[in-house]
Amino acid sequence: MRLIPDDPFPEIGAPLTTDVSADGSWIAVSCHAAGRNGMERVVIYRTSDLALWDQIVLEQGVEWLGFHPVVPVLAVGTEDGDEFALRGGLHLYEPETRRRTDVAVAGAGVPVLCWRDARRLEVTFAEPVIDFEDPGRVTWTRAVAEHDDWHGVTADVLAAQISWPQVPVKADGSSIRGPRIEQPERYLADLAAERGRAWTRRPGTSALEVLSDGRMLVSALTGALLECWSPHGTLLWSVPAPDDAFQRSGCRLYVTPDEESVWLPVLQGDSGNRRTLLRRFALADGTELDEQRYDFPVAIAARTDGVWVARDSRELFPGPRWPPYDSVVLTPSGRRLATLPLGESGTSYDFRVRRSPHLLFLYGVGAADVRTELLEKWVVRAGPEGIERLFPFSWDDSLGPYLRGGPAVYVDDAAGPGIIHTCTAHDATHLVRRAYPGGAVIWAHRFEAQVTGVDVHGGLVHAVTGAGSCELLTLRAVEGTVVRRGTLTLGGHVYTPTCLSAAPDGELVIGTVEGRLITTGNRAGRSDASCGAYAPS
Secondary structure (H helix, E strand, O other): OEEEOOOOOOOOOOEEEEEEOOOOOEEEEEEOOOOOOOOEEEEEEEOOOOOEEEEEEEOOEEEEEEEOOOOOOEEEEEEEEOOOOEEEEEEEEEOOOOEEEEEEEEOOEEEEEEEOOOOEEEEEEEEEOOOOOOOOOEEEEEEEEEOOOOOOOOHHHHHHHHHOOOEEEOOOHHHOOOOOEOOHHHHHHHHHHHOOOOOOOOOOEEEEEEOOOOOEEEEEOOOOOEEEEOOOOOEEEEEOOOOOOOEEEOOOOEEOOOOOEEEEEEEEOOOOOOEEEEEEEEOOOOOEEEEEEEOOOEEEEEOOOOOEEEEEOOOOOOOOOOOOOOEEEEOOOOOEEEEEOOOOOOHHHOEEEEOOOOEEEEEEEOOOOOOHHHOEEEEEEEEOOEEEEEEEOOOOHHHOOOOEOEEEEEEEEOOEEEEEEEEEOOOOEEEEEEEOOOOOEEEEEEEOOOEEEEEEEOOEEEEEEOOOOOEEEEEEOOOOOEEEEEEOEEOOEEOOEEEEEEOOOOOEEEEEOOOOEEEOOOOOOEEOOOOOOOEEO
16 A cells, blocks of 8 residues: 655644654644544654654543653643533653553543643643533633653542642633644644655545546645646646635536546535535646536536536535525536436435446435435436436335435446445444345445445445544455455554545555545555555455
């Protein structure tokens, strides 16, 4: 497996808070990318070679971190909850020995720590004031822990020191100061530049397509609107982020069959009244070729001959109070062919079917007063004759009424034509093969974590799961037997997959929360021969 781009600090995605030890040997970074178990992380790097040293996994959100002013001991304050209940923790970490000390704090968060000097660590607590008329207020208290030597401090001793006495203090969010490094992104970029390398913050990958020549198209919610990477891991071109703060990528890509251009929805406006600017770019160099405007947020569905649909996704908050717009059927060049009344939709109607010769959607059936997400979902086929119901999305009453769609892929093999799709119910996500067009279940697998990407190549189905397991799974498409299964691990870090695309040669490219691409073949980039977790099971 290989990592693209090959730059420092690939594990962190977007840094939130950063500090460096007094002796300059260690860097601590708290980050958005939550890792395999979905929990918060603080990542520790060596400054000598910028290599990953360790990761501190925490149950609550990181509010503050900072190194001791003399010795390499890191203090971390955490907090989780709401205006009526908070909990937190105080954590010490010694990078030289990887020793950590954890003290849980019940009923209060730990939003601020301050090393007063080499002996004293000041701990500030925030406890919510239970007031239903005026929620959100907190009371602040403070305690001080003192040690001549902060190496090897035990949890029971530290807990006793910070539990009593706690002195009431006046504080608010504006008075909270972080560690010495106030601009973590600039600091990390400068640190990499000093060693002749480049680093920039990378948002999580949301959409990914691999072209027939191996180039990779990438889109994310923030940052560059669209990127094109070479098969060897070189950035060929990128489309910058929109200047308008109320514009962002719709994270759906439609590549025309001739692979000359790509359409990308750019969502405009606020969450309650979102519209779409559909933009078309040349795949040779990213030049913009065309644009179309729609009065609704667009979700894209396509079939292999190039006909595609801009559907009213209804992905608004609060939900729209007006009827759905008709969806628009288009040619690869953007010429309108027809409109389709695809009815209600929403985030639970996501049904991105790769490699399909048909236009397939989830369609809600039920009374007008039933909530959109609770309508009975059917898989339907759209064509010149209109909308044809094929089969109910649910195949088992025990799944419950609220089902969510997700990534899918069309197959046609020894078992006949079929759709391999994901379905998220109240307690699990399922990967299911259904006969086409009848919907009979051929095989099914159940996962505790969400399946975030599915594709097929050479009779094998490949799927990735998100936070909670972070696995890459390969099954035989005909009978559903598992061929390989393992965590997505490189360089000691378990990456969190967000999407997947199979190249024509069978190589897989996986997008991640950390903003990196992982390839399973011999493309250039950082490699790690220790990915033995992805091995025959």
